[in-house]
Amino acid sequence: MIIVSFELVIIGGGPAGATAAKIAAEGGIKVLLLEAAEEGRYKCCAGGIPVSNEEFTPIPHNVKEREITGGVLVTPSSGVMQFEAIGEKNRGYCMFRTDFDKFLIDLARDAGAQVEYNYFAKHIEIRNSKNIIVKGIPDFETKCVILATGLGGARLQRGVGIEVPPMINGIQAEFEIPENQLNESFGNKIWEFFDHNIVDHGVGWAFPKLNAVSIGVLGPNAKLSHFNSFLKYKYLKDKITNSEMLNFGGRKIWAAPIPDRIINKPYREKIMVVGDACGVADPVLYEGIYQARLSGKIAAQVFLQAYEAEDFSDNFLSRYHKQLLNLLYDDNLKFAYKIHELLYHSGYLEEIIDAVYALTKNDTEMRQAVTALFSGSQTRREIWKVMMSRKWRLMRKMGVRTGLKLLPTLLKAIRI
Numbered sequence: 001m002i003i004v005s006f007e008l009v010i011i012g013g014g015p016a017g018a019t020a021a022k023i024a025a026e027g028g029i030k031v032l033l034l035e036a037a038e039e040g041r042y043k044c045c046a047g048g049i050p051v052s053n054e055e056f057t058p059i060p061h062n063v064k065e066r067e068i069t070g071g072v073l074v075t076p077s078s079g080v081m082q083f084e085a086i087g088e089k090n091r092g093y094c095m096f097r098t099d100f101d102k103f104l105i106d107l108a109r110d111a112g113a114q115v116e117y118n119y120f121a122k123h124i125e126i127r128n129s130k131n132i133i134v135k136g137i138p139d140f141e142t143k144c145v146i147l148a149t150g151l152g153g154a155r156l157q158r159g160v161g162i163e164v165p166p167m168i169n170g171i172q173a174e175f176e177i178p179e180n181q182l183n184e185s186f187g188n189k190i191w192e193f194f195d196h197n198i199v200d201h202g203v204g205w206a207f208p209k210l211n212a213v214s215i216g217v218l219g220p221n222a223k224l225s226h227f228n229s230f231l232k233y234k235y236l237k238d239k240i241t242n243s244e245m246l247n248f249g250g251r252k253i254w255a256a257p258i259p260d261r262i263i264n265k266p267y268r269e270k271i272m273v274v275g276d277a278c279g280v281a282d283p284v285l286y287e288g289i290y291q292a293r294l295s296g297k298i299a300a301q302v303f304l305q306a307y308e309a310e311d312f313s314d315n316f317l318s319r320y321h322k323q324l325l326n327l328l329y330d331d332n333l334k335f336a337y338k339i340h341e342l343l344y345h346s347g348y349l350e351e352i353i354d355a356v357y358a359l360t361k362n363d364t365e366m367r368q369a370v371t372a373l374f375s376g377s378q379t380r381r382e383i384w385k386v387m388m389s390r391k392w393r394l395m396r397k398m399g400v401r402t403g404l405k406l407l408p409t410l411l412k413a414i415r416i
């Protein structure tokens with residue numbers, strides 16, 4: 001059988017894979033991007049992105065459906081707490097991943113990458129010191145593989161001896177609402193609901209698009225029953241009365257995993273793992289699109305260097321991991337894990353949110369840090385520093401007894 005050869009094969013056409021494919025193709029490489037789904041597949045995702053995504057490439061207006069200019073936090077005791085994003089760097093967009101991912105794949109194709117939809121990579125065979133074969137129909141031969149399969153490629157990943165990140169579950173649906181009604185009910189803000197009665201991690205969301213809103217819940221054991229009762233939540237139900245759930249691919253309610261932690265070694269000889277597959281999503285608000293694209297970009301750049309050096313060894317590809325830690329972990333993910341620990345593992349999620357919001361009223365620095373939690377305009381390290389410099393004030397706001405009960409988790413978070 002004739003096996004077609006490519007210099008680089010990327011498996012998975014989400015933001016991580018498409019970004020990697022574009023950059024490698026721009027470097028003059030013969031790249032193949034393989035995607036299991038059909039063109040324009042639905043991806044279960046709230047579709048909120050900070051403007052920093054435009055560092056990679058400007059996003060067309062028809063793709064970014066709604067500009068986001070602020071946020072709303074909802075807790076049982078404080079109810080609805082709104083804030084406005086000040087300055088361009090604090091803005092964001094909400095969009096459908098169907099349009100966004102197709103846009104990114106088209107960019108990769110325009111740059112020269114060959115794209116195969118409806119191709120399911122079954123297995124990766126490392127034959128000898130030179131070749132690697134991606135088994136599917138047909139098979140492809142390559143010098144190096146970038147695995148960008150999200151959390152759907154666990155078998156493939158384990159098959160080449162690379163660990164799979166721990167994950168939690170998200171459940172969501174898109175509700176169709178006329179634009180004027182949506183403007184009134186949700187505005188240009190993303191809504192985050194924090195309440196342990198919703199689901200174990202206590203997080204629900206409503207992310208408005210142009211004529212629709214993504215509504216969902218997430219947690220380690222999130223189930224359909226949590227999602228259904230969230231739709232009846234007192235700060236949400238009136239906003240979606242009489243609206244219909246949209247149907248994508250024959251389904252209205254979708255569930256998908258989100259990674260919780262970065263894996264220890266996202267590379268080996270001839271293979272690099274990017275995006276959700278490598279666990280780079282930020283577990284504060286569970287965003288992973290920007291991180292997926294950045295990891296895809298770094299992997300493609302390291303590939304170009306390895307190609308030049310004709311060296312795809314474990315040692316050479318460790319450069320990918322070093323840069324990932326440097327650009328994504330040291331100032332961001334490491335501190336996101338600390339914030340995550342405090343919020344989701346202290347048992348005081350709602351109380352922390354209430355106290356933080358109360359401080360923002362007379363504290364500009366704190367207000368900026370809270371906005372940056374959503375927009376990414378400050379690193380997680382900077383946000384953590386602001387929070388820690390006010391830790392005693394925050395604990396007093398929570399009430400001394402509750403504040404003291406938070407201490408063990410705080411100490412644990414500091415040690416992360």
Ligand SMILES: Cc1cc2nc3c(=O)[nH]c(=O)nc-3n(C[C@H](O)[C@H](O)[C@H](O)COP(=O)(O)OP(=O)(O)OC[C@H]3O[C@@H](n4cnc5c(N)ncnc54)[C@H](O)[C@@H]3O)c2cc1C
Nearest residue numbers: 012014015016036046047048121150170275276287288289
């Ligand atoms: C409910 C929910 C809400 C979310 N909301 C947000 C949000 O608002 N903002 C944000 O930034 N992030 C959000 N995320 C996270 C975000 O969706 C992911 O971090 C992001 O999609 C990761 O991109 P990726 O390219 O790594 O993986 P994916 O987008 O999952 O893409 C992987 C691709 O690989 C393909 N694939 C898998 N296996 C194979 C195979 N064997 N062969 C060929 N192709 C294969 C899949 O079909 C898929 O298209 C959310 C996630 C969930 C579940």
